[in-house]
Amino acid sequence: MDVSGDYHSTVSELAASIGIVSDNDAIVRGIHTDVSVVMQGDIWASLRPTEAQCALAKEQGVVAILCRDVPAVEGVDFLQTNHLEQSLGVLLNVLYAEPSSHMNIMAVTGTNGKTTVAYLCASAMSYLQRSATMIGTLGYGPLGQIRPQRHTTPPVGELHQKLALARDRGADFIAMEASSHGLDQGRLAGVMIDVAVFTNLTHEHLDYHKTINDYLAAKQKLFMMQSVGVAVINYDDPSGEILAARINKPLWACGLNAVPRGPQRWSYCTVHDQTLNGMRLKITTHEASVSIDTPLIGRFNAENLMLSHAALCVSGIDPLLAASALGSVSSIPGRMQRIQFSELLCEVIIDYSHTPAALEGVLQTLDEVKQGRLWLVFGCGGDRDRKKRPMMGSIAERYADEVIITEDNSRSEQFEDIAQEILSGAKCPAYCHTIKSRQKAIGYAIRQAQAGDIVLIAGKGHETYQDNGETLKSYSDILAVESILEAN
Known part of the structure; x- marks a missing residue:
């Protein structure tokens, strides 16, 4: 991937950031978790690397291997850590000069609605003359320049690299999707998330997570991240209230069924005049009442717009401006x-x-x-x-x-x-x-x-x-x- 900044450090400098002493002054060009994509000058990260994988990594030019379990392989510099996910996040954040700390980052998780909420927020910010980038199912990049990507939430090394590229191109707002697979596999390690949004939890991916409780636990990881300042949660979904009770974060609760009780910040939405051509929403919050005329239809889109409005308000946008910006979005690619x-x-x-x-x-x-x-x-x-x-x-x-x-x-x-x-x-x-x-x-x-x-x-x-x-x-x-x- 083309990254405008010339990011590189030495193995010893990166090792020092996680408390490891190393005299390896080889230049590090990138850090990856997939051994098949590592190249000359990269660090490869793996929990339990096999001897065969280490041999392949060495052949492809890695300068060090970050791992928990060190195999009996010579000629490779191992950086041993008992906390691989956290260490990997720190290394990437240091290598790319802390890209996520320079931007306002909103992450959306849930079974349905992730793409729509992320797209709505990125579109609204662009409408308000903010430089917004999207990372998710539709791809990566500013709206109108989105390029396809393989994963909804990219592997952690690729994600940090893309955040660095967005930062270097002037982005100040990132709307990204946090998939359950991505959260479970630690792909957001080291990323500083400001606002976390929960849409819903329904039957999906149980071939991977096995039980609905495991599925919710994967989603919960987003809201446990230390950097998250506010959690925007759909209180109409039973899992939303369960999640809210488990996390120690300031909440903005959203509901279509009733005014959410308990949290100091809340939104309540009602739907009016729905036809195939659109609908009118009235969103009442703890501090304002606004209307949104939108060509989008459906209760699920009313939820998406309500959550998006709350997320924008949390991000510092005036409620009336946020409503106006969301009303300007005419469609979402492949969504109704x-x-x-x-x-x-x-x-x-x-x-x-x-x-x-x-x-x-x-x-x-x-x-x-x-x-x-x-x-x-x-x-x-x-x-x-x-x-x-x-x-x-x-x-x-x-x-x-x-x-x-x-x-x-x-x-x-x-x-x-x-x-x-x-x-x-x-x-x-x-x-x-x-x-x-x-x-x-x-x-x-x-x-x-x-x-x-x-x-x-x-x-x-x-x-x-x-x-x-x-x-x-x-x-x-x-x-x-x-x-x-x-x-x-």
Whole structure:
């Protein structure tokens, strides 16, 4: 990655920052946790490195290995620490001249809504003439210049490097997503987070975390970070109140169901005049009352806007200015994104919803505003949490008038097996269509839909690829709709 600052230190200087004495004056160019990406001049960090991994790291030119368990390998300088995650964070922070301490950093965690809240806050700050950068599912960079990245929350070395690049380019506000995987794996180590936001906790990633309690514990790590000054928490979610009781942090509580009780800082939001074209929100806080006219729709987006408004206020933005800035955001890529071509008779909406709660929230909203029939085209990813598949099949049947099950990212699984698991949750699976080709499934829905109908294409959102386990094929739901219309 191109980093404008010439960041380098010596092994001995970095070692001293974590209390290790070293006479190694080799220049350090970078620090990584993935041995496959280390290069000449890097430090590689691993809890328990194997002899084979150390040999590979040595061959690739590492100048030192940071680890807890030191293997019997000669010719490598080991920096031994019993607190690998903390030590790694300190080393990276020192190497890149403390980038996160020079910017206002907001981190968002939760099952659903992370991308939307981060995008809303970055967009609002840009609207207010602040230099904002986003790091998350959509990618990395200033809005309008976002580049794709592999992970929602990048590996810790890559994250510090990207923060340094943002700082050197003049950014003063970072809106980032903190995934449960990233938190569990220590990818935020050494990053100074100012504001932490919790959206919700629903069924997802239990193939990784095993239990919902483990999943919540991973999310909780964000709010236990020492640098966090204020926690903005969705009190409508039961896990939100549990989280608030566990952490010793100043709170800003947010609710749509009722005015949050207890915390001194709070927001209460009500929804008015919702149509397919937008809605009006009234947000009352402990210190002000504001309105937001937004083209976004749905209770979940009302929550996202309320949390974003609180996060902006915590970051020093006047409540009225924050409301005005949030109202300026017209859409979020791949999130309830309306596809408007003159050739379309029906409404077509693309959404990233790939969890049971997210899919239900979108379908429920569209069911409330539809004038005709509601069509759903969706699938489930392979090699991921299988327990959610029948749940999503049940939700699809409950809300959609027409259901078409199709490919998502099947990866190493067979599409037919995934489809059967989705159908197992439906009471009348015979009423669901199964069309393997995603483009053909979308084409079928668009051609069959009538004026006034809504076609929801769910699961992939902004993604520009399809993963069949062997290759990543270039694919976009938006481009699929466009090519279908061109062929008619």
